[in-house]
Amino acid sequence: MTELLPQWLLSWLGEDWSAVLAYITNGKHLAWYASLQYTLIAAFVGAALALLFGLMGAAMKQARLAPLRWIGNGYTTLVRGVPDVLFLLFFPLAFEQAVEWAIAQAVCTPEQLATATGWPLCADAQWYLSHAAYMTMACVSFGLVYGAFAANVIHGALQAVPKGQLEAAQAFGLSQRQVFWRIQVRQMWVYALPGLSNVWMLLLKATSLLSLLQIEDIVVWADRLGAPNYLAMVGAVHGDWRWKYYLVLFLFYILMTLLSEKGFNWLQARASRGMARAN
Amino acid sequence: MDALLNNDIIQDIILLAKPALFNIYFALAAIPLGFPFAIILALGKNSKNSLLSHLSAAYVYAFRGSPLFIQFFMFYSIALVLNKPLWKPLGIDEFMLHPLFLGPLVLVLNTSAYAAEIFYGALRAIPKGEVEAARAMGMNKWHEFRTVTWPNMIRLAWPAYTNEVVFLFHATALVYFTLPVINDQKDLMNKAGELFEQDYNVFLHFSVAALYFLAISMVIFWVFNRIYQRLTQHLRQDAKKMAFKPNYLR
Numbered sequence: 177m178t179e180l181l182p183q184w185l186l187s188w189l190g191e192d193w194s195a196v197l198a199y200i201t202n203g204k205h206l207a208w209y210a211s212l213q214y215t216l217i218a219a220f221v222g223a224a225l226a227l228l229f230g231l232m233g234a235a236m237k238q239a240r241l242a243p244l245r246w247i248g249n250g251y252t253t254l255v256r257g258v259p260d261v262l263f264l265l266f267f268p269l270a271f272e273q274a275v276e277w278a279i280a281q282a283v284c285t286p287e288q289l290a291t292a293t294g295w296p297l298c299a300d301a302q303w304y305l306s307h308a309a310y311m312t313m314a315c316v317s318f319g320l321v322y323g324a325f326a327a328n329v330i331h332g333a334l335q336a337v338p339k340g341q342l343e344a345a346q347a348f349g350l351s352q353r354q355v356f357w358r359i360q361v362r363q364m365w366v367y368a369l370p371g372l373s374n375v376w377m378l379l380l381k382a383t384s385l386l387s388l389l390q391i392e393d394i395v396v397w398a399d400r401l402g403a404p405n406y407l408a409m410v411g412a413v414h415g416d417w418r419w420k421y422y423l424v425l426f427l428f429y430i431l432m433t434l435l436s437e438k439g440f441n442w443l444q445a446r447a448s449r450g451m452a453r454a455n
Numbered sequence: 456m457d458a459l460l461n462n463d464i465i466q467d468i469i470l471l472a473k474p475a476l477f478n479i480y481f482a483l484a485a486i487p488l489g490f491p492f493a494i495i496l497a498l499g500k501n502s503k504n505s506l507l508s509h510l511s512a513a514y515v516y517a518f519r520g521s522p523l524f525i526q527f528f529m530f531y532s533i534a535l536v537l538n539k540p541l542w543k544p545l546g547i548d549e550f551m552l553h554p555l556f557l558g559p560l561v562l563v564l565n566t567s568a569y570a571a572e573i574f575y576g577a578l579r580a581i582p583k584g585e586v587e588a589a590r591a592m593g594m595n596k597w598h599e600f601r602t603v604t605w606p607n608m609i610r611l612a613w614p615a616y617t618n619e620v621v622f623l624f625h626a627t628a629l630v631y632f633t634l635p636v637i638n639d640q641k642d643l644m645n646k647a648g649e650l651f652e653q654d655y656n657v658f659l660h661f662s663v664a665a666l667y668f669l670a671i672s673m674v675i676f677w678v679f680n681r682i683y684q685r686l687t688q689h690l691r692q693d694a695k696k697m698a699f700k701p702n703y704l705r
Contacts, residue, residue, distance in 0.1 A: 257665075259629075259644075261644065262668065418535070422529035426517075426525050429525060
């Protein structure tokens, strides 16, 4: 990559810094920077799904029908009661098996199904997942786990919308659905934002777990690049540099947190326009 | 009796009992060190000395702002690099690189940042009147801390701290994803994964592991609630009972 730079810049940098620049822009490092996309996709798609599941969960938690309420409460309690990593690993495995079971019912012969001991039930029922499929499942996993967190935040925010406004809307002849969507949901954001900001931070930090879900993310690449490197032609290139790469990731996540905080402060200021403030 | 023992779930509960001890060990090792460290950090962040408060605030921000998963990897790789120049000559390499030492160490560093933020919030919420009263009585700094600041801080922070301890316990699941597993020293997630690879029964093994996490979380809530009851004995009339209602946010 350094050959793209003008000569004066290289001579100004000096040989050592040019070498460093050349090293951190070599093919493997570029692949590392490119793998950042998985972290960002998982964070944003996961957050969008978490918001969706959160809204659904919160709506269920305040449903009139008791079984719906139980599902909503069960969902949030269950996910919160176990470590996020357990659920993140469980969902893709369970989903994969469910699909493979369904395939098995269609393609395996009855004898195979009856005598199967291992998994998949017959060789044809194996589902070979692509990287994109793993990525999709990872996003849904994140959505499910942090959706439970978001559901609780949104549930609290929905309750914080002044009752008088809902009653007023009802008195104006709006239907249940209209009151929910046009008054309650539209008003709750300002109450939900601080909590949702916290959920986003948790989700952002959890994206470091992508490597456990078969994704070649920034953590996998950092480990690869930092591992002691030996080339037959030149001997040892470098020793164990993993700590440097993990330090970069450590700082990267702190920077992301800082940026998110700024973003949410801006959003909060925007959302509270026209709201009465105590100070 | 035999039928009971042959039940898959019972079998799994027995198999996962020993691995659960590793998770419990990590939490039990991290809490007694993390608690005082968190209080020192919180007092540091609240101190008038700007260097001290900035340093503590930066520490808290860094450890709350980055994933524990990365922190584990980072400290393990740092410990590996220091092995040759430091641990080996001192003859403590086995010890310093052992997950049973390194795991709790990183957990302490991490949980104390989260807990420090909780205690810092509590410090800021201490009733001004009580502090003024202590000063009007002519108490010295230490006396004031012991009679006003400390009890108020602990009482205000306790419910949130309980939540943090449960989070810490859940975080112990990450130790063996990042540090080497030595021999048969496996925690709940390791063992559940190993059992899964034997018979691919993801629902059974992961559910039982989840059951362990859930049950131990309940025990933590129960113990911490008992302590909270003691802390708020004099406020009995209006003290709300702490229910098993975990907070969702760390």
